[in-house]
Amino acid sequence: MLTTASSPPPTSTTGRRSCVSSAIVAETVRGSHTLKIDGYSRAKATVRNGRFVQSVLFSAGGHDWVISAASTAKDDVLAEFSFSVLDKYGNPAPGYTCTSNGVRVFSTKGYISWATDKFIKIADFEGSPLITADDRVTIRCDVTVIKGFCPQESEVQRKFVVVPPGNLDRHLGDLFENMDGAYVKFEVGEERFSAHRCVLAARSCVFKAELFGAMKARHGDKPIKVEDMEASVFKSLLHFVYTDSLPEMEDDQLEEHAADVVLVQHFLVAADRYNVERLKLMCEERLCEHIDSDMVASSLALAEQHSCHGLKEACFQFLVSPSNLEKMMASDGFEHLKSSCPSVLKELITS
Known part of the structure; x- marks a missing residue:
């Protein structure tokens, strides 16, 4: 004690x-x-x-x-x-x-x-x-x-x-683990996940529209297919919906700094897709703390595509340095940034 x-x-x-x-x-x-x-x-x-x-x-x-x-x-x-x-x-x-x-x-x-x-x-x-x-x-x-x-x-x-x-998050976490009374099914790749309709609707307006709105009739009782998302990322999203926290990552998932950043980028995309604002801001904050020459191009593209204004400003501040800008232009992510977000490059040059 x-x-x-x-x-x-x-x-x-x-x-x-x-x-x-x-x-x-x-x-x-x-x-x-x-x-x-x-x-x-x-x-x-x-x-x-x-x-x-x-x-x-x-x-x-x-x-x-x-x-x-x-x-x-x-x-x-x-x-x-x-x-x-x-x-x-x-x-x-x-x-x-x-x-x-x-x-x-x-x-x-x-x-x-x-x-x-x-x-x-x-x-x-x-x-x-x-x-x-x-x-x-x-x-x-x-x-x-x-x-x-x-x-x-x-x-x-x-x-x-x-x-x-308060221990509401712990109780909901237990509910997430055992899934008693969960009737909603999701199909993500080869995996299936169960969830509670009311919990999802309370935490995300996107889930609410999907489960109670006009989209409900389209799905019926069949599993809802989730495209363009890894099963592990969707599972982590559900974990956050129930507990307001991300699960601890295994050591082999975060062996390198770059792997950690890429995983957080995936979480941010999922949070934006389902309008889980707090998770999105948590991911944005983490990415702001881990900007380097290798990852800044992909983070900048992500910031532009998902309206992450704080992350965008942090990337711009990092690229004020000519040496950082030069390294970014030689990185693997630069070509993707140039093709997917040409407007942000113009803004960078004029800023």
Whole structure:
């Protein structure tokens, strides 16, 4: 179990307190710390129930903090915090974040440990891709300290009920895995996929028109054929529709940087085709972060064809450099860009 505290734990954990809302405006200072647990399986086997793994000290808001240990705070501290399990890209994994649900009082007379009592179920966590192939788990703690206000006894109240973080994405993810009650069938190449009509319609206006609109009569009860898309990409699109996240890619799928970029390009095309805007923007952002001379031509063509204005501007900025422009013109993707998007080359020359 992970805990955060501003004083050593007493023999009793009663009297947990939370600060009620206040009209006082105070300065806030934020800090964070990343805890990496190498050898998760070994740690799980050797750390007995009720014990904990302890981080090093980190500073936030003028106070020292540790995860599952004590701070050197001498006075009461108002703070709010969250714990997030990070994915392979260093981002908080959807559904794996626990927050303090508001400002809490960290006192030399008390000990806060309830915040993570129901962080993650072991079965759910160990069934996720968040434990890396080399048995590593990464957790980030964010602490926001409220400065300039000292809470009094009359300004705090007991915390009798703790509301856990939302887990709708996890439940829908389970639905995606077992497909109970899924009646819609898709045929993509040689593969077939099942899905739930209402989930698809709620997440995509294109799916809604296809499943409830005028297009429904055309398909009847037969599988809907999806042309010009790889089965693996369509499956990842469905995964995002249900969970709001992309599945973790296998190592052999992302052996090279170029393979990663090409895969993201495919995801972007699929997201634009079905008007899944958030996925499209996520892919666009990722491509903006991975522009190089080999891939910039294909990314620029993609940006023009799918109205990705941010990606287009990022490509233009990269090509301001004469050397980058020269390398792009010698790349394999340049001929495709020249034939498919001649207007964008004119715009590039005049910009």
